Amino acid sequence: MTTFRDSGARSAADAVGARRPAVIVITDLVVLAKHLRLLDAAEQRALRPLFVFGPETPGDALAAHRSDPEHPLSRLADEDVLHVADTSLDTLLRGVAPWLRDRPVRAVLNVGEVFVEAAGALAETLGLPGPGTHAARVCRNKLLQRLAAPALAPRWMLLDPARAAAVRDWDAFPAVLKPAGRMSSSGVRAVAGPDAVPPLLAGYGPDELLLLEERITGREFSVETLVRDGAVLWAGITAKDTNESGTSFFTETGHTSPAPHLTPAQERLLLDANAAFLRAVRFCTGMSHAEFRLTPGDRVVLMEAAARPPGDAITRLWRLATGMDLDAALLDLALGTRPPTAPPRRRARQVYLDHPRGLLADVTAEDVPVHWVSERGRWPDLPPVAEDAPPRVHTVMVSRHRGDLLGDQSDSQGRSVSVVLDGPLDADLDAVAHDAVRDVTIHAVHPSPAEPSEPSEEALR
Template sequence: MTAYRDSGAPPAADTAGTRRPTVVVITDLIVLAKHLRLLDAAERRGVTPLFVFGPETPADELARHRRDPRHPLSRLADEGLRHVADTSLETLLRAVAPWLRERPVRAVLNVGEVFVEAAGVLAQTLGLPGPGAHAARVCRNKPLQRLAAPALAPRWTLLDPARTTAAGIRDAFSAFPAVLKPASRMSSSGVRAVAGPDDIPPLLPDYGLEELLLLEERIAGREFSVETLVRDGAVLWAGITAKDTNESGTSFFTETGHTSPAPDLTPAQEKLLLDANTEFLRAVRFGTGMSHAEFRLTAEDRVVLMEAAARPPGDAITRLWRLATGMDLDAALLDLALGTEPPTAPPRRRARQVYLDHPRGHLTDVTAEDVPVHWVAEQGRWPDLPPLAENAPARGHAVLVSRHRGDLLGELADSQGRSVSVVLDAPLGTGIDAAAHDATGRVTIHTAAPSPAATTEEPVG
């Protein structure tokens, strides 16, 4: 792959010889698949979206979706798209330089993790709204987050994979049980529970020799994320999402569910989480955009920062908040990038995403009773999932398949290992657990064993 792809054609006039204002959207295909409402939001606001796709976007899949007249990406002109080979600022600048010379760029909008830092620097340099270069840098590095907000941090230390020994760990750190995590990875990749110093050296070959490792005390307590819309450092809207993980009985911390808004929190606990989130945003001098910060709340109501991101949340969380509040968060992201204040709304329903455990083997099919199945990885797009009336009965909206047919399904060691989830919602004043149990029980994941002779079909839920 070259540094970037360019059709070589001059930018076309958008209307009658003039070029409309543009927004540079920096992303990857797997992320944009759930933010495709941005195209319609841009059209309504009179701006033309120009897309930079990163190295995690397969070129053949991007081309396939652009050839498909049913896919929104088919609407993109060649001159409105770049596909870059890495996420460095230098490569991003090479890709967008022709646009900056020839078009009126009004906004830079990043909707993924890997470009957070480069996009933050670009937006600030152009004098456009964004989280800011400093906030973007800190939010890409977990040790910097600990240093920026020490009152929210667990006890921690840094490890060098090339020099670390159990004896050295004993001398430097005593807060066991602990968690070992790479400083700059995402999707729970490489995050492992460790009971003591002797557990760590056998894990080190799984990390790069130059990779910075964080060892921190393991915090017992419920996990939450706080999603926030921020403009010029002021919080316009914040919502708390409850998280489920597979950490019980494993050494992993893969997220297996989200519920928005979080249930079973007292008003005082909600305030603790929201105040901690505001404290962190202030500490990193967050400017404008959407943030996603993850916290643990202990039995003693101590709030501890796990990690934070200067971007929209992953998985279906933006979809959950749309179901819960009616807010169009894709439109809100664009409004913030354009320097305008989006409308906000409180929750009126409760929405949940549940990831299912899967039988081991090659994925062949996913079926469900009464809930549509969407192969989002293969189709390159997520379903729209419009919100329901406030008192509408509980409903399973969609089954989302985030893997391809033929993929080998195995252990849920990180988020990339997950395969199938269900999205549902219910009235705010009613319990959602029964509805979730019913919706997941209607899904069957079909797999074929690695040996072609053996197949399994197991209902999960």
């Protein structure tokens, strides 16, 4: 795994290319797969994109996509790609130092979670736009978020895994146990009473900060925001579905942008809470993603926040809903320029499917293309359609590989297949989504060490 590249002898053409203003994009392959429009956006702005890939990117997959002439990453020169072994600031600095020495870097853009802090520090040190080191640090730690915005926080207690007896001091059950520094709902568990907590503690690292929090009832939303120099340029509310009913998990199973069934007053409560949090953490420039619960009494409670673009297909949903190219907007913000914004004119939804247990063999759908986004290393483009176009299912996306073992959807990594659809703002997307899910079949085989397995008859529709 390469951690840095020294500049060597260059041809005249290489020297001209080296003087071309550059943007450093910091990411991992699974995240970049849905932000590949950044390459086009950089080229349209006469920028040379330089990519840093983190440790979650398999080296063989990166090499395969870069050698595929149909993949956008094949357009990158070897000296414009860096693959680092960890996400620390020191490792990032060692890697990018030759670029900073030899090339005029005009922007630093992070599009994943694990590099938020290091990228934020790098951008601020270079005097380039970014969320800021303080906002980046707070948005990587749920405990700091509770401390930064106490008026938005649920009731909480810090729990040391070595001090399970402290649970006896907590009197607000049912509750939620969550690690302060993880992402993708990893390690978040519902607990009914004090006796349910100690058996779970072995599943966390000895140095992890754990939060025991009151369980907030009510609908869940996220607010996506484009911010420039602390001013909110655009904000949108996304409704969320989870699998928390009947399980101890809180995995997101659907997103709808813009969120339906909110009164203007409820929308204002969510937008005001989001703005208050951004002020509290001194968020400067970039895209933020904050998740809230709205209780039946219209209390807004912060669940967690991120100083980066949202996960899953949410940026795609907002593109379908508004027509905005959010990848171009991300780059504009990183360059310090104001991106164009637009209100929603349609509503878009992503729905994750239940799946059978077993080894993933195939996914089929009726009259809708199936994209194996993890295997191909790229997402479908999903361009917006006319405002009055009828509801449409755009794609079925498979986020796992053939042969992966399908089991509990205990966090985001456990999901496998989703559909993306949109329609006019007044369309019945529930009916469209129901039909779309019905028309998808996930084929699984039962793993057997003795003999090859045949496709399972319990494949879900």
